[in-house]
Amino acid sequence: MNDREKLLEKYAAKVYKNRKDHILQLAEGDEDPSIAANTRTIPGVMTARGCCYAGCKGVVVGPLKDVCVITHGPVGCGFYSWGTRRNKARPDEHAEKNFLPYCFSTDMQESDIVFGGEKKLEKAIEEAMQLFSPACIMICSTCPIGLIGDDVQAVAQRTEEKYGIKAIGYSCEGYKGVSQSAGHHIANNGLMRYVIGTGDKAPAKTFSVNILGEYNIGGDGWEEERILKRCGIEVVTMFTGDASYAALKSAHLAQLNLVMCHRSINYIAEMMKTKYGTDWLKVNFVGVGATCQSLREIAAYFNDAALSARVEEVIADELSAICGDMEYYKSRLAGKTAGIFSGGSRSHHYQTLLRDLGMNTVIAGYEFAHRDDYEGRGVIPQIKEDADSKNIETITVERDLEQYRAFYSEDELAALCAEIEIDTYAGMICDMDAGDVIVDDYNALETDELIRTVKPDIFFSGIKDKFSVQKAGVSSRQIHSYDYSGPYSGFRGAVNFGRDVTMSLFCNAWSYVTPPWKHEPTLVGSYGGR
Amino acid sequence: MSENLVNLNVNPCKMCMPMGAATALYGIRGCMSILHGSQGCATYIRRHMATHFNEPIDIASSSLTEQGTVFGGEANLLKGISNLIKLYRPEVIGVCTTCLAETIGEDVGAIIGKFHEQNPGLDVKIIRVASPGYGGTQNEGFFAALRAVAGQVEPDREPNGKxxxxxxxxxxxxxxxxxxxxxxxxxxxxxxxxxxxxxxxxxxxxxxxxxxxxxxxxxxxxxxxxxxxxxxxxxxxxxxxxxxxxxxxxxxxxxxxxxxxxxxxxxxxxxxxxxHGGTVSHDLIKERGRYLDAMVDGHKYCAKARAAVFGDPDFVTAAVRLCCENGIVPVIAATGSVCPTLKAAVREEMDACAEISFVENTRILEDCDFDAIEKYCAELGVNLLIGSSDSRRISRKLGIPLIRCAFPIHDHVGGQRVRTLGFEGSLNILDQAANAMLDRTEARFRGDLYDRFYKGDAAFGEEGIG
Missing domain, CATH: 3.40.50.1980 (Nitrogenase molybdenum iron protein domain)
Incomplete structure (x- = not known):
């Protein structure tokens, strides 16, 4: 019985039938392995998934530091998404406003549910204007809002008229879609429709990029920005780590989009390509080798000899600064195995960093990914749209005749595509090996089984798994928040990661798990007179 | 005039009912809970409890989708209960509602009845808890679950002397x-x-x-x-x-x-x-004596404290009294719950304590947020925060030390080990209060003393003695 079969063995017929397509064990010579993803979670299985609101407010729009994000609904959801992701930001120079330490909620009560909450929301906005006078307000809806018929878009429009600021209403009720993914999409739509393209702050440098799907967890984005700046490349804005409404407005003036987290932001990458002609490049700054490769691909895209030379100089310099540390950590970690369940590309990204350290990833998966995150974008035409995805609006954008400026003609782009992959992503599976287990929408039971059967040396996922994994005697690191550490990306981040993994695996506490009296023989006697 | 903004809650001093309900159910043997609603509720609550308790937290969800909200969530809840039983074999299941289930008017009692009909002979007790997120805070949710458990078990009325x-x-x-x-x-x-x-x-x-x-x-x-x-x-x-x-x-x-x-x-x-038949041991008498001894030792430092106490109403009430007993002036007593009885419970005592130390203003806040607490901390010269770690932002901003002793504690480890009850627990708080004041004195004594008494004093001239 292989590991996959062991995982599925516990399930009764109905659950088995559902889960078997979400669990994959790669086999030698397996052409085009396929996995089911982005379908409804089975009730009662203890999924790791969150909701639509979490994807919209918690992930995508929450990190915007100059935006007053008001959670419209009862108090819990606002509270639970208050400062819980470690999307770090520093207030912009000259701008005093940084709303990240705040949670704003309309704190709806029973009477608001019965009689409607629009008036309360409008008054809350009035209070927010008096207190904080933000340049932009975003309203994120929780479950009851859609049901009681509050029209947050209309409130947003009235807010714009009344105060002359930008206001966006998101109908990101928790029950929409099947996971956080629906909320990412809704947030992407709002940013595309109302924010991107409304600014005119042109980048100052010759080469400029946006980093999409980088939420600056533990400062990852800053490390990436540092490296890019050294190479002479300007980062116009991140989406949305350490980002602001003010900066997002001019995102369309960057020449190239770099995509880190494919799942949460690919909609914007695609729409910006159509509307503004901006190409996107799937990059990975997690891992030393991956960072070097991404930098070289960016240089290849811009096709500029001086830039390429500069990139090589930076790579050489950065590598010489970290190689001693990395060699040491590799000497401690080589041959160890890992399981990873992270965000919407990161289970893929971290495999390259682990490889740098001589470690093998034997389990990987996602909570909320779609098939293209696993199998690559080539699979998209085969994905059948179901009722849940149809409920999430897909917006169509058209070429903006004034602002469209493609960096390359179609022929030039085709030629370049022979060299680097542009506007596409090959997915995680192609970088994994025979025997590896891939699980989509994993749950608590499967986590326990994987720990028991595959026995990885370390497990990277979130806090909901951390303590049970540790109690099962396996090291664990939170790969959504880094256990308050970071950054883990780029060159310096790789060293931090090596240090943290080494510290976790070699912590003395593990050696005391078995008490001494368990080693002592139960019978003590003498043999042969000795 | 209200103490808070009426419509905008800025930095909530409360969570929602399902959080409390799920926590309470963790105190029942062999129990697992399932939240009837969208899966985010369970995930958020698991995440927050795990961070505070540093423990694995398992709360299932009926994972309602748009279809469930339109056509009712019965099928999802039935499946959820059934899977929970098959996969984890709990002896007791707590079914807690959420905003979503209550807004669409789910009849959870009837669904549980149907489950039993479809699965006769299953040895699982299913308890329903009405816990809409808009119905109150985690405190009300906690009691709602306890009340539901007490009300839904088969009673054994045989006198047992317990x-x-x-x-x-x-x-x-x-x-x-x-x-x-x-x-x-x-x-x-x-x-x-x-x-x-x-x-x-x-x-x-x-x-x-x-x-x-x-x-x-x-x-x-x-x-x-x-x-x-x-x-x-x-x-x-x-x-x-x-x-x-x-x-x-x-x-x-x-x-x-x-x-x-x-x-x-x-x-x-x-x-x-x-x-009711309890024996007071020598050890207990000694412990009380030791506590009083420590109170006397610490009171001179505690007396400098002007505290803001916040959290669930019963914690706030008890902690305010603890403060008053040792001269810590509780200038703010605040809860995020709607709790009209809080004022009566602490007003008199707070006033009396304040009077001794020439403190003129104190505030009792119910249904309040941290924005209001922050405002009054600045206004009333608070120099000690007692409560959850959600006040850490105030602590940093205003430079006020924080004693973390209430749920949730999200920025430190050890939430599960915090001691507040009994003489030992009380002393844990008192010692921290006294030491916070000592640290402050240690760091600022010369500056404070000099500025207050000698700076600009004619005897020392314009430049002072420095």
Whole structure:
């Protein structure tokens, strides 16, 4: 019985039938392995998934530091998404406003549910204007809002008229879609429709990029920005780590989009390509080798000899600064195995960093990914749209005749595509090996089984798994928040990661798990007179 | 005029009902809970509890989607309960509602009835808890779950001479103390709930998802035959109170006491137990003496403290009294709950304490947020925060030390071990208060003293003595 079969063995017929397509064990010579993803979670299985609101407010729009994000609904959801992701930001120079330490909620009560909450929301906005006078307000809806018929878009429009600021209403009720993914999409739509393209702050440098799907967890984005700046490349804005409404407005003036987290932001990458002609490049700054490769691909895209030379100089310099540390950590970690369940590309990204350290990833998966995150974008035409995805609006954008400026003609782009992959992503599976287990929408039971059967040396996922994994005697690191550490990306981040993994695996506490009296023989006697 | 903005809650000093309900159910043996709603509720609550307790937290969800909200969530909940049983084999299941389930008007009782019909002979007790997110805070959710458990078990009215102990949310370490304390007084008690093991586990050879600690339903059914209920809540409304329920339904006499913090909190608790057959040991008398000794040792430093105390109403009430007993002036008593009884419980005492130290203004805030607390901290010269770690932003911004002793603690480890009850727990708070004041004095004495008395004094001329 292989590991996959062991995982599925516990399930009764109905659950088995559902889960078997979400669990994959790669086999030698397996052409085009396929996995089911982005379908409804089975009730009662203890999924790791969150909701639509979490994807919209918690992930995508929450990190915007100059935006007053008001959670419209009862108090819990606002509270639970208050400062819980470690999307770090520093207030912009000259701008005093940084709303990240705040949670704003309309704190709806029973009477608001019965009689409607629009008036309360409008008054809350009035209070927010008096207190904080933000340049932009975003309203994120929780479950009851859609049901009681509050029209947050209309409130947003009235807010714009009344105060002359930008206001966006998101109908990101928790029950929409099947996971956080629906909320990412809704947030992407709002940013595309109302924010991107409304600014005119042109980048100052010759080469400029946006980093999409980088939420600056533990400062990852800053490390990436540092490296890019050294190479002479300007980062116009991140989406949305350490980002602001003010900066997002001019995102369309960057020449190239770099995509880190494919799942949460690919909609914007695609729409910006159509509307503004901006190409996107799937990059990975997690891992030393991956960072070097991404930098070289960016240089290849811009096709500029001086830039390429500069990139090589930076790579050489950065590598010489970290190689001693990395060699040491590799000497401690080589041959160890890992399981990873992270965000919407990161289970893929971290495999390259682990490889740098001589470690093998034997389990990987996602909570909320779609098939293209696993199998690559080539699979998209085969994905059948179901009722849940149809409920999430897909917006169509058209070429903006004034602002469209493609960096390359179609022929030039085709030629370049022979060299680097542009506007596409090959997915995680192609970088994994025979025997590896891939699980989509994993749950608590499967986590326990994987720990028991595959026995990885370390497990990277979130806090909901951390303590049970540790109690099962396996090291664990939170790969959504880094256990308050970071950054883990780029060159310096790789060293931090090596240090943290080494510290976790070699912590003395593990050696005391078995008490001494368990080693002592139960019978003590003498043999042969000795 | 309201103390808060009316419509915009800025930095909430409260969470929602399902959070409290799920926490309370962790104190029932063999119990797992499922939230009927979208899966984010369960995920958010698991995440927040895990961070505070540093323990695995398992709460299932019926994972309602748009279809479920339109056509009703019955099918999802039935599947959810069935899967939970098959996969994790709980003996008890708590079904808690959420905003979503309540807004679409789910009849959870009927769905559970249907489940039993479809699955006859299953040995699982299913308890329903109405916990809409808009219905109150985690405190009300906690009591709603306790009340539901007490009301939905089969009662065993046979007199058993036991004492029921009903607590609001207290830490597992405090719960362990409470259990040992009752045992030390020679009393047999039933604890509703008992979070001591399930939310503060050990490292074991094999990890078990289904927790083995907590009070069993068998024990809980005996609450109907107990000789007394002690409920540590002055603020739970009668219809939320398990003590009132047990009294009205089964005639079990009850007393409602403040949480056993500080001298008076402990004395009144000990006195009740003594009257019901408890023995006061030499050790206990010694411990009380030691506590008083420590109070006297610390009072001169504590007297400098101007504290803001915030959290669940019963914690706030007990902590305010603890402060007053040792000269810490509680200038702000605040709760995020709607709690009209808080003022009456602490007003007089706060005023008296403030008067001694020439403090003119104090505030009692109910239904308030941290924005209001921050405003009054600045206005009233607060120099000590006592409560949850959600005030860490105020602490940083205004430079005020924070004693983390209430749920949730998200920026430090050890939430599960925080001690606040009994003499030892009280002293944990008092010592931290005294030391916070000493640290402040140590760092700022010369500056404060000089600026206040000598700076610009004519005797020293313009330049002063420095």
């Amino acid at each position: 004492i029921n102990i009903v607590t609001p949310m207290v830490s597992p370490a405090d719960m362990r103390w409470l259990k040992a304390f009752l045992g030390g007084m020679g009393l047999d008690a039933i604890f509703l709930p008992d979070l001591s093991d399930n939310l503060d586990g050990v490292t074991e050879k094999t990890y078990q998802r289904l927790k083995t600690g907590g009070t069993s339903l068998g024990e809980i059914s005996k609450m109907a035959g107990a000789k007394l209920t002690v409920e540590f809540s002055e603020h739970a409304k009668p219809d939320e109170s398990p003590a009132v329920f047990l009294h009205e339904t089964y005639g079990v006499p009850f007393v409602r006491l403040p949480l056993p913090m500080g001298v008076r909190g402990m004395d009144s608790f000990v006195e009740v137990l003594r009257r």
